[in-house]
Amino acid sequence: MIALVFSVLISLCLFYLGWCLWTIVIYHWLFSPIQQLPGPVLQRFFSTNLQFVMEPEMSPHYHDKWESVYGKTFCIHGFGKAIILPELDPRILTLDPKAMTHVLNEPITYPKPWQSRRLISELIGNGLFSAEGASHRRQRKVLNPAFSNHNLQSFGPLFTSQVFKLRDAWKALLGKEREVSIDVAHWFSRATFDVIGIAGFDYHFNALEAESNPVYLAYREMFQVGVDDGFTARSILEVYLPILKKIWPDKRTNTIRRSHDIIYGVGRQLLERRKKELEEDRRTSLHTKDLLGLMIFSNLSPDITEDQRISDQDMLDEINSFFFAGSDSTSLALSWTLYLLATTPEAQTRLRKEVLSLDADASFKAIDALTFLDKCCREELRLIPPVHSSLRVADRDDILPLSTSIQLRNGEVVDQVHVPKGTCIHIPIEGFNLLSSVWGPDAHRFNPDRWDNLPSAVKDQPGLYSNLMTFSGGPRGCIGMRFSIMEMKIFLFQLVRSFEFVAKEKVVKRNVVLTRPFVLGKRRSQLPIIIRMVDSRDEGTTL
Numbered sequence: 001m002i003a004l005v006f007s008v009l010i011s012l013c014l015f016y017l018g019w020c021l022w023t024i025v026i027y028h029w030l031f032s033p034i035q036q037l038p039g040p041v042l043q044r045f046f047s048t049n050l051q052f053v054m055e056p057e058m059s060p061h062y063h064d065k066w067e068s069v070y071g072k073t074f075c076i077h078g079f080g081k082a083i084i085l086p087e088l089d090p091r092i093l094t095l096d097p098k099a100m101t102h103v104l105n106e107p108i109t110y111p112k113p114w115q116s117r118r119l120i121s122e123l124i125g126n127g128l129f130s131a132e133g134a135s136h137r138r139q140r141k142v143l144n145p146a147f148s149n150h151n152l153q154s155f156g157p158l159f160t161s162q163v164f165k166l167r168d169a170w171k172a173l174l175g176k177e178r179e180v181s182i183d184v185a186h187w188f189s190r191a192t193f194d195v196i197g198i199a200g201f202d203y204h205f206n207a208l209e210a211e212s213n214p215v216y217l218a219y220r221e222m223f224q225v226g227v228d229d230g231f232t233a234r235s236i237l238e239v240y241l242p243i244l245k246k247i248w249p250d251k252r253t254n255t256i257r258r259s260h261d262i263i264y265g266v267g268r269q270l271l272e273r274r275k276k277e278l279e280e281d282r283r284t285s286l287h288t289k290d291l292l293g294l295m296i297f298s299n300l301s302p303d304i305t306e307d308q309r310i311s312d313q314d315m316l317d318e319i320n321s322f323f324f325a326g327s328d329s330t331s332l333a334l335s336w337t338l339y340l341l342a343t344t345p346e347a348q349t350r351l352r353k354e355v356l357s358l359d360a361d362a363s364f365k366a367i368d369a370l371t372f373l374d375k376c377c378r379e380e381l382r383l384i385p386p387v388h389s390s391l392r393v394a395d396r397d398d399i400l401p402l403s404t405s406i407q408l409r410n411g412e413v414v415d416q417v418h419v420p421k422g423t424c425i426h427i428p429i430e431g432f433n434l435l436s437s438v439w440g441p442d443a444h445r446f447n448p449d450r451w452d453n454l455p456s457a458v459k460d461q462p463g464l465y466s467n468l469m470t471f472s473g474g475p476r477g478c479i480g481m482r483f484s485i486m487e488m489k490i491f492l493f494q495l496v497r498s499f500e501f502v503a504k505e506k507v508v509k510r511n512v513v514l515t516r517p518f519v520l521g522k523r524r525s526q527l528p529i530i531i532r533m534v535d536s537r538d539e540g541t542t543l
Contacts, residue, residue, distance in 0.1 A: 033418045034090040036408040039075035040066060049076040053093060056388055056430060056509035060444050063095065063431040071406040072096040073417060076426065092419065093426040095435055098403035099417075101462045103392055103425055104474030108133060110392040110425060115239050122256060123222065124324045125317030128479065138308050139318065140479065146294040147479050152486060154289045155199055156364040159490040165208045166191045166491075167498050170531055178532060179502070184338050185517055185527040188331035188491075193219070195487060196326040200319055201270050201292035215266050219323060222259035225252050267316045271296075292319060322480065329386040330484045332514055334491055335527045337380040339517065340446045341496070342503035342529050347448060348496070351376055352534065355497045364486065367493045375448035377488050378466050382433045383446055385470040388511045390427040394419045403460070430515075432461055432469040502530040 040049055052062040053076060066074060073096050078089035094100055103110045111132040112120075120130040128139050145151065166187060174180050190207040193216060197205040205216040238244050238253075245253045274293050278300075295318065299309050310318075341348040354372045367373070400417040407413050419425075436443045438457045440450065454467075461467040464477035465485075471478035478484075505528050506520040517527035 032090065032420065034075055034092060034420070034423055036410060036412075037073065037075035037090075037092065037417065038070040038406060038409060039077075039093075040070075042077060048078060050078055053426065053428060053431070054389060054511055056384075056511055056515050059388070059428075059430060060434045063428060063434065064436045066093075067095055067435060067437060072404045073099060073400075073402055073406050078424070089424070091424040091426050092400070092417070093428060093431075094400070094402075095428060095431055096402050096404055097432075097460045097462050099400050100427070100432065100469075101473070102401055103427070104462060104472065104476070106398075107136070107474060107476050109395055109398055111395055113391055113393040113424065116391055118239050118242075124321045125313075127314070127317035127321030129321050129325065136476070138310055139314060140475075141304065141308060142295055142298045142310050143291075143318065143479060145298045146291045147483060149482070151289060151294070152482055153364070155483065155486065156490065158195060158198055159487050160494070162191055162195050162208070163491045163494045165194075167494055169208055170499065171533070174531065174533060179530050181504075181528050181530050183526045184529050185331065185335040185525065188334045189327065191491075192327040192331040192334075192487070193323070196323055199290060199483075200322055200326070201267075201274065202290040203266075203270060214262055218259040218262040222256055222263075223324065223328065225255045263320060264316055267319055268312075271312055271315060291322060325478075326480055326483070328514060330487055332386045332516065333380060333384075333484070333488055335517060336384045336515075337376065337488070337492060338495075338501050338529055339503055339507060339527055340380055340383070341376070342501040344446055347376065347446070348501060351492075352496050352500075355493050358493075360494065360497065362493070364490060367489055368486075370489075370493070372448065373489060373492060375451045377485060377492070378451055378468070379446055379448045381465070381470045382439075382468050383444075384509065384515055385429050385433055385468070386514045387470075387472075388430050388515050390429060390472070392425040392427060394421050394423045394425065397421050427469075427472075429469040429472070432463070498534055500532040500534055502532070504530060 040052075042049070051058070053059050073092065073094040075090050076093050078091055094103075112130070117130040117132070124130070126135075128136065128143065131139055169187070170182065173182060190211065193207045194205050197203045197207075197216075203215070205213045207213065207216050211217070211220075249257070270292065274290075275296055278293065278296055292315065295310075295315050298304065299315075341351065351372055354370050358366055358370070398419045400419050402415050402417065405413050405415045406417075433439075434443050438455065438461060440455055442450070451466075458467050461469070462473050463469045464471040464473045465481055471481040507517050507527060508520050509515050510518050510525075512525065516525040518525055519528065
């Protein structure tokens with residue numbers, strides 16, 4: 001009997017090894033159409049191409065270089081190759097606008113990989129950013145009313161009041177000093193947290209006044225773990241073996257659990273309070289502007305059938321998700337804009353002259369019409385998108401159409417690529433925004449005036465906003481795009497008229513969940529900028 005069991009186990013092991021040999025070695029090496037795509041060759045065993053397309057200090061150069069050598073669609077490798085195996089984990093990287101539009105417009109065929117969704121949901125729950133298929137459609141339908149043009153206009157006074165608090169805090173730091181160096185990334189993070197707290201569920205963190213609110217501290221601690229540690233070998237192993245978090249929790253796991261206990265605990269209280277308010281007084285719902293109230297109201301709408309409604313847990317996950325996306329991404333966009341203005345004084349002077357042409361209490365309609373402010377925002381969002389890149393996986397066999405033909409390794413020229421089920425598609429958000437063959441030879445430079453005369457190739461680029469991939473595109477395009485742009489413009493309008501910004505530290509970009517600033521040689525993400533007061537009565541003279 002023992003011999004029989006042993007024989008069966010040996011047979012199973014041999015079968016498994018044979019399957020691995022076929023699927024990994026023979027199929028991928030000899031038959032996979034992905035291996036026929038042109039692309040960079042791995043020079044060393046266990047090496048990878050990923051650092052060249054994932055790290056923003058080098059990725060613009062390599063996107064340009066590889067596009068010029070291999071064309072707009074080519075193959076890169078994630079896990080490299082082993083000593084006796086060919087290149088493993090082949091992925092398609094495409095800078096072809098027709099191909100990318102196809103991928104973005106087919107979210108059912110090209111969802112996010114389950115590994116990515118598990119990493120995201122660990123931090124911010126199963127909200128809009130990790131949901132797929134019917135779940136995503138339900139959530140999107142309930143959330144859409146909160147981001148209507150009409151509702152967004154009501155947020156103008158909120159953005160203005162918060163930037164005034166930030167401005168006053170910076171003035172207090174200056175005191176009688178001529179200048180002071182501040183970490184603008186940290187300050188913007190506090191300000192945008194306050195904004196999304198009020199806009200999200202009418203909750204006041206008061207982070208600009210004192211960083212003491214327990215929910216705010218829980219968010220900060222949880223996000224800091226992700227920023228400091230990034231995706232470690234342990235966190236990646238937990239994706240495949242989630243039981244490790246239960247039987248052997250580490251510091252990261254314990255921090256996230258502790259933070260979630262606080263965040264979801266307070267969130268449930270707020271949810272119950274808002275539901276009770278809306279149920280008791282129907283008139284309250286007609287004047288509701290915060291995201292949580294609008295979600296509740298929309299979810300109870302007769303226009304939504306029972307199977308389209310989302311649960312209370314979904315609502316809590318949405319709020320958690322929007323705190324991450326609404327505060328972290330916008331604060332980084334604002335931080336990088338000030339840095340770019342600080343390193344291009346002539347652009348800063350032009351912008352200051354323009355914003356001072358309006359009174360400080362100007363409406364958003366007037367602010368939105370400022371042409372150079374608009375060009376500066378577009379250019380920053382093009383040059384340093386908060387989300388550097390993303391990943392999709394083919395859920396079925398598909399044909400990827402190309403606008404530019406490519407030559408395969410066997411010499412054949414094709415205008416479409418067969419994509420086998422399970423193939424990963426690298427989404428080079430920054431790559432589309434910075435490709436020199438599209439945006440011109442100065443594509444990697446901050447030049448707001450480029451928007452006056454864009455190359456014709458730009459018009460073919462995919463994206464939700466100004467032919468940029470910054471807010472993605474297709475049915476999963478960023479729902480909060482207009483909210484973020486409105487917040488950016490109002491903050492910049494008030495701050496540039498009040499302060500001059502000077503950069504003296506060498507700052508580099510690193511892809512740590514989002515594209516974050518780091519002082520060269522320092523481990524902690526920060527963006528120190530010198531600020532000086534501006535006398536608005538004298539056309540922007542620095543005091």
